[in-house]
Amino acid sequence: MTMASNREKIYAQYGDGIKEDSRALWTRTSGLEFHYTKKALDEFITKDSKVLEIGCATGYYAMYFADKCKEYTGIDLTPSHIEIFNKKITENRLENVSCEVGDAVNLDKFDDASFDTVCCLGPMYHLPPEERELVFAECKRVCKPGGIAAFAYINKVGAYAGACIYNEEYREIYPNEKANEYILRQGTDDLKPGVFYFTMPEEMEAAAVRHGFVKIRNTGTNFYVTMSVADSMSDEKFELFMELADEMVKYESCTGMSNHALLICRNEEYNQI
Numbered sequence: 001m002t003m004a005s006n007r008e009k010i011y012a013q014y015g016d017g018i019k020e021d022s023r024a025l026w027t028r029t030s031g032l033e034f035h036y037t038k039k040a041l042d043e044f045i046t047k048d049s050k051v052l053e054i055g056c057a058t059g060y061y062a063m064y065f066a067d068k069c070k071e072y073t074g075i076d077l078t079p080s081h082i083e084i085f086n087k088k089i090t091e092n093r094l095e096n097v098s099c100e101v102g103d104a105v106n107l108d109k110f111d112d113a114s115f116d117t118v119c120c121l122g123p124m125y126h127l128p129p130e131e132r133e134l135v136f137a138e139c140k141r142v143c144k145p146g147g148i149a150a151f152a153y154i155n156k157v158g159a160y161a162g163a164c165i166y167n168e169e170y171r172e173i174y175p176n177e178k179a180n181e182y183i184l185r186q187g188t189d190d191l192k193p194g195v196f197y198f199t200m201p202e203e204m205e206a207a208a209v210r211h212g213f214v215k216i217r218n219t220g221t222n223f224y225v226t227m228s229v230a231d232s233m234s235d236e237k238f239e240l241f242m243e244l245a246d247e248m249v250k251y252e253s254c255t256g257m258s259n260h261a262l263l264i265c266r267n268e269e270y271n272q273i
Helices: 007-014 031-042 060-068 079-092 129-142 156-165 168-172 176-185 199-212 226-231 235-250 250-255 270-271
Strands: 051-054 072-075 099-103 117-118 143-154 212-224 261-268
Touching: 031 143, 031 212, 031 261, 051 060, 051 129, 051 156, 060 072, 060 079, 060 099, 060 143, 072 079, 072 226, 079 099, 117 129, 129 143, 129 199, 143 156, 143 199, 143 212, 156 168, 156 226, 156 250, 199 212, 199 250, 199 261, 212 235, 212 250, 226 235, 235 250
Parallel strands: 051 072, 051 117, 072 099, 117 143
Antiparallel strands: 143 261, 212 261
16 A cells, blocks of 8 residues: 655654644744634635645644534544544534545545545645655645645745744754755655655745645745744734734745745646536
8 A cells, every 4th residue: 555655753843743743833924824723724724615625734723614614534644643532523513524534645545536625735745746646635635626626835945044043043043055956856754754744836836836726825824034023023013013924924925935835726626617
């Protein structure tokens, strides 16, 4: 059976799942990825939607969308994430939400054209290019004709440029030759190679098109270059900063400088029926 090649590294990265469960709350700006992802998907998930989230982690998005859709199914590679997610389902008595351990590169437990919306909100952070292709193919297969597929990813330029100016410690370290080799040329993290992988908006769009998707939008969700400054702002100033963040998210000319980004597509078969 086809499986992600770095699954053991992913298990080691996420451990008991507790750290990931609180990631949206680490800082004000770390939560922007989640804020803008929800905002983008709100337009496409309706009361009639049957949703699959691949890389669901501990159920952050499921808790938000549970009462906004017909059915929500989550899969994640890490068993500890699913354990935490299942506890949330039980505690909140969610009858339309389920989750299980699964691998993004092989969704054979799901039938063809079985979901209105397919949200791939984690796997592309961790997979090399050849395995990202498998994920695109599987998302295409399980997405209904005319359905929506969303792919979250990490921009190599946005992440690296942000690290170069993030704070005094990072400015002492970056840029450096090792980072240039790993990030720019190999597309993987210099500190955790083989755990985190980076790409760019044009590469993601090209892959989506190869697999029969049509781009709706490709938007940044948080901008590393602003994080250290924005986190130190007063509440009043941060409220003003959010207007700037809204503008950066709105325009695709900014997307490549975002740390995380979200590509939203429609299944091209929609135009054939």
